[in-house]
Amino acid sequence: MRGTPLTERLRSSSPEAASAPDGASGESALRRLNRWRRPPFDNPELWCLRLRADDLDEKSLLALLGEPADALARRLGQPAWAARLQHAMAGPPYADGDGTNDVLLPEVDGHSPYLARAAWPLLDDARGRLRAVLERLAGEATPAPFRPGELLEQVYAPLPWVVQGMLSRTLALELHLAGMRGELPDGTSEERFAAFLDALSKPSRQWTLLRDYPVLARQLATAVDQWLVNSRVLAERIVSDAEAIRNRFASGSEIGCVAEVVTGVGDRHRGGQAVAKVRWESGLVLVYKPRSLRVDEHFADLLEWLNAAGLRLPMRTLTHLDCGGHGWVEFVRAEPCADEAAVRRFYHRQGVLLALLELLRANDSHAENLIAAGDQPVLVDVETVLQPVLPPGDARSTEAERAAEEAAAASVLQVGLLPATAWPTRDGKAVDLSGLGYRPGQRTSVGLPVLTGVGTDRMRVRLERMPLNMPDNRPVAKDAELNLLDYTDDLIAGYTELHVLCRAHKDRLAADDGPLAAFGDDHVRVLLRSTMTYGTLLRTGFHPDVLRDGLDRDRHFDFLWRQVTDTPALGACVPAERADLWRNDIPYFSSRPGRTTLFDSDDRPVPGIELGSALERVRQDLAGRDDEHLDGQLRLIRGSLATVAINATDDLEFPEYPLPDQGDRVPAADLLVAAQKVGDQLAREAFRRKGSAQWLGLGSQAGRNWSLGPLRPDVFNGLSGVALFLATLGAMTGERRHTDLARDTVATVRAQLDRGLITVPAGMAGLPGVVYAFCRLSALLDDGSLVDEAEAIAASLLGTAEHDTRYDMVGGSAGTIAALRALHAVRPEGPAATVIAEAAHRLVESAERHPLGAGWVPAWMREDGLANVPLAGFGHGTAGIAFALAEAAALLGERRYAAMCHEALGYERGLFDPEIGDWRDVRTLAADRTGICAWCHGAVGVGLGRLAIRTGPLADDPEVDAEIAASIATTRRAGFGRSHSLCHGDFGSLDLLLTASSVLCRPDLRDEAARRTAGILGSMKTNGWMCGVPFGLSTPSLMVGLSGIGYGLLRAADPGGVPSVLTLQAGKPLISSVGVVGR
Structure with missing residues (x-):
């Protein structure tokens, strides 16, 4: 029961929960409360805000921290996730206590997720249940849309790796403790690890592990259940959408059975849902997205409108099939440009795309969202266009800072295409994830948990800066040299072209029946914090220190409150963020461009936050476009591109010029x-x-x-x-x-x-x-x-x-x-x-x-x-x-x-x-x-x-x-x-x-x-x-x-009165020998 989070413990108003603990439990509860009160909660005002977010006061939180496990169990009853675990462990061959070593763990590059053995009963049970669903769906449809066995193995392949990631820190600790307690047999390092691994296949050891780390048990059950639900839903949609897919993408021709499915593409949101890539026997490849594609369709419509309005180089649009809460979109294959002229056309179109995304208040246009398809830059995810006007940011910022930040937020800098460093650390490490600036050979600026010594009793989790995969955002082969600065003029020409075109047609664009109005009720994702922040919280949320009691993990997630002092509006969002993190999700918020409401991942309004209408702001920005705006944005583009040269090397080249003849003093x-x-x-x-x-x-x-x-x-x-x-x-x-x-x-x-x-x-x-x-x-x-x-x-x-x-x-x-x-x-x-x-x-x-x-x-x-x-x-x-x-x-x-x-x-x-x-x-x-x-x-x-x-x-x-x-x-x-x-x-x-x-x-x-x-x-x-x-x-x-x-x-x-800053001269009171000028 200690695996339950704070919100679930608050669902009962039992007197037991409200009574203050005493004795040893009371001392422990007080220590835990004092730990919770550490920064940022040494600020009394912030602490009160945090307690009020869960309708708590300090006394009731103290009672929850000291509540005995048996009292908690009586008060809440058995949660659904615990029942699922019991059901999985009760089936053969686990019921007799023998376990099994016949564990299906898929290999990737010669490696296997060995540690997933500890959750094998859950994995095996979920596989069996999905197999039954897939066989039923395939049997009911004519012709069969997929081969159940093949589809099962394909959608299952990523799951053990996800589970191993959740288990790795805890099992590394348990391996170390087992060695210290003398529980590993004599032998080589590899033999001792094998014995530990063998023990993980035994139900008794699995039960002990899950009892010692009940939060881990809950999260494993949650992840496997989500996989089962989302895999079933994907299979059902492959069946139900088959005819519409043929008509939309294959002109009604047969496409055959599903030949390959790749799941878990990108981040998981809203109950573990993620993008998938599906290939049929005919060769048709589509991307499945578990969200409405209305905004994608309207973006394609706008591109077509601009093409018709006179773009010199027409922009490619994608074919979509919106099915309400989900949809299908054509897969874009990356292709290098055939010649230098094609590369220049590509960057001209990049400039057009940059201008359009700036107008649409888009962000998050990072390299993985951009595909270079020959001379066409194709944005494959447009869910973050039309970002709303957020409430004021840092309450301690000066008025001038707010003005500068607002200008940056409404500029080309916010789009995410232009080069910009991300994830900076104190020791100066950072990366560039932008659509234009992403470069080969980068590593994460912060260490990510990596298993080392796997296969030996020296297995540990170590933080390492990991290589970043090279996306398909550049119009050349991945290993080819490309100097972005060589195409500055092309980029600027494309930006200028669309800027001028939009100014010429601003009334038609902004009209009530114009192409912008179509976006009014679309669902767009709102990014309140960086995905890195959420991802780091999720990863560190599987440290064994916070897996023994759900309240410890809640305290860990309260890191989200640190930014609330600076940005008070975020306080209203923390409960929804925390709920998503407990679902193993990257938190998700959305809005509608024509409205002022912020919605959480369950599409419920977030109370206490009123947004500015994105559509209204776009119309205002469009009306105010002039030559001054164009000049300002071009300066920002050139300045941003200059950072490519500065960051790419320590060997900078600067403009040289002849000095005029030295004249008189x-x-x-x-x-x-x-x-x-x-x-x-x-x-x-x-x-x-x-x-x-x-x-x-x-x-x-x-x-x-x-x-x-x-x-x-x-x-x-x-x-x-x-x-x-x-x-x-x-x-x-x-x-x-x-x-x-x-x-x-x-x-x-x-x-x-x-x-x-x-x-x-x-x-x-x-x-x-x-x-x-x-x-x-x-x-x-x-x-x-x-x-x-x-x-x-x-x-x-x-x-x-x-x-x-x-x-x-x-x-x-x-x-x-x-x-x-x-x-x-x-x-x-x-x-x-x-x-x-x-x-x-x-x-x-x-x-x-x-x-x-x-x-x-x-x-x-x-x-x-x-x-x-x-x-x-x-x-x-x-x-x-x-x-x-x-x-x-x-x-x-x-x-x-x-x-x-x-x-x-x-x-x-x-x-x-x-x-x-x-x-x-x-x-x-x-x-x-x-x-x-x-x-x-x-x-x-x-x-x-x-x-x-x-x-x-x-x-x-x-x-x-x-x-x-x-x-x-x-x-x-x-x-x-x-x-x-x-x-x-x-x-x-x-x-x-x-x-x-x-x-x-x-x-x-x-x-x-x-x-x-x-x-x-x-x-x-x-x-x-x-x-x-x-x-x-x-x-x-x-x-x-x-x-x-x-x-x-x-x-x-006045060299005598003005100290040299190059040697940080301290100087003296300024007594100028020059005299005062210009009074």
Whole structure:
């Protein structure tokens, strides 16, 4: 009885359930209640909401937690699933206790689901019952629509594997315990496993297992029952729909018996229902879908309407047979394009499809839903078109964030076709599942449970990043090379064509009798959370810790409440989500495009949620389409495509351009005017509401997994960096509009930090970078509270360095040291020194020794095959780490940090190539290259690091001056004309000259920097601002975007008053030698 979930236990109002437990059971119940009250339920308001969702109070929950099993059994009686188990175990050959080893377990690739033996009575009983149904159905129809025996084996094949997945964690634990208890016989590891497996075939052992894990027993019975019901329903529909199928798909011709059925395609919803593929003897192949296909039919009708309206390249439509609650659709075979012209037609049509899906407010158009059928991209699942307007999201978001999110949700970004990273983790792993961006060779970003050591007594469940199957979304062979960026123009041409066509026919499209109106009462699926979230909860819901009592599993599923604090409307959906998870389903919600009601998987309205009509919003969007909308969407498309280049390799190519002849020195006032133009452009692009600001732009997760969307709070590519530029601009010009926008930006940063939107605990791109920005902004905005907040963030970093595997400036301990210096300068008694010491210790203990010294390889680079040995350079390499160790040594007086800095310098010096005057790029992708001359990699960053070291405890190193000279010479020769960015562009190179002129007391370098600045300013007049991303696209950020370009102009105008952000200089009160401009 302990296998029953909370909702089933609440169906009785017996006094026993309401009485408080006492004694040992009372103490146990109180411990379990306190465990349930852990975060997020340490929030009293959320805890009350959660209790009210089940009409509970704390006292009644405590009573349920302490209710004895016998009392529970008396109160509820025997549940149906338990009766099913008893029935299955009571039949021969199980009733006599002998069991059987004659278990039918289908093999896949030479492997068999051995562990399913533990549930064999259930499997055998269900097979027998389905066999009887199939024989009856085949006997009643003339001619027979299928051969019962063949169909039985085909639909049965996936079931033991499903059952093994449910059993694996528990049986791995039981095998381990059996070994510890001495229950396995002597012999080899394989023999001991065989004995364990043999025991699983005995009814006595099966009963013991199911009694010890009653939740597992319930879920196994549920899964097998669902398989039986859904298999029977599929067979019945094959029979009942036979004539309609022949007429619709075969022009009335005979199609013969069913030859093959593949079940369980995709996720399971609504009682274990899933898509199936059916092939008849005639060769006809159809896809069976256990839902209404009205929305699919209306989508096909709309495509036909657009074809007739004048599309240059007609779009393929699919043939459907809607049978009410289910239907059949033609199977789309993937075929590569015959030639390059066909590939270009394919991507033109992809652009058309993107524009249409954006108009229809579609999402979830991921790679598995897209088939490349020659030059036709075919969307094979359109159930997520016409998404309703959901209630407001994160209640703690600023008004500007909501505005930006609404704009993104109504844009091409929401469709799911454009490249975008998904499942990001703290260590920077992510995947791209999009219809356009999915690439070969990807693995899941999170570990999935995998059985290892199967066949031995060392069998365990281990989490591994598993290879992802390559779908059929690309118009070339699966192993063929394809560069999506080569087809940017085709994609944009297709998008533009449909945009213009819809504008020309918007009145006809939106009319009451137009093609859009037909969707009004269709069933569309609504995605409230990611399938990954649900799938992870289901998988971890079969951990043995939550299989002994249904209330423990309910507590596990209450993870769903974590997001309710941010998105209150989700609270009304949790009961329906939990009910679906208890049915082993991915939760399912739906709506009707012309209505405002949300429905659960049983088609019942979800109380407390009112949606915005999708159809009404589509009509509004269609009416508002203009050239400005088109330009904005094309920018988003290009920006999204740029992330393909950034994420696919660490070897980026950027637009190059000749710098104009170096002219005379540009007056500082002119540089400030140029910087103000950047600030004004940022203001135009901002979403600004009620004292907050936000932008859409290119962002990353600790410098990796770039995607296009609302900016995050980091300084590297996020809002803190934008605020730092704007605040500096306001301080130097006296223009309040820039300062006010900086304050509004900080307001959004604060809100995002409150929500934990950045969790990376190391590096310039993580929380330490925000500490640096807040310390700088505190002085610029005259806001002392920012230092308090920086100190609180620093305190949260204590103890985190020991987990760092990145090490570098961008995302690792080196960046932590550099960033925390700013806080230590103003709060030396606070946590900054300890955080710096922990980060430096991590670098010392994790260094790899090499013949010439020591270095570090970020774990992600090694895992992704980008580097096997430590790199040179500042952003990701040894120069930045050596610099950080030197700073830690100077700050804390620790000789071992200085000694490790010397070792790092020794290693990096071994990479210097005097023939090219630069440090060799030893990334695996750069075997035949000299690399780039930039801050992140190459001479610019090395030079900046050595200049900082020269002023510290290692100033007497005789080789540093020679390295500085080499870096300056290489930067002069190869460091300009790549982009205007700080990270790998002109202003990063200029920063080296400005820093060197100050540290080395070299006025000639200051003069050269002035002339270089004139050339950069001239290139801006010719080419515009060129950000450090592929195609020179515009993005607001500091290191690669507009804010960095503006900051570079300010530093060029007043290098003595504007600190270098490339080495995270702490700075000082801004006393500009320039004067105030533009008051």
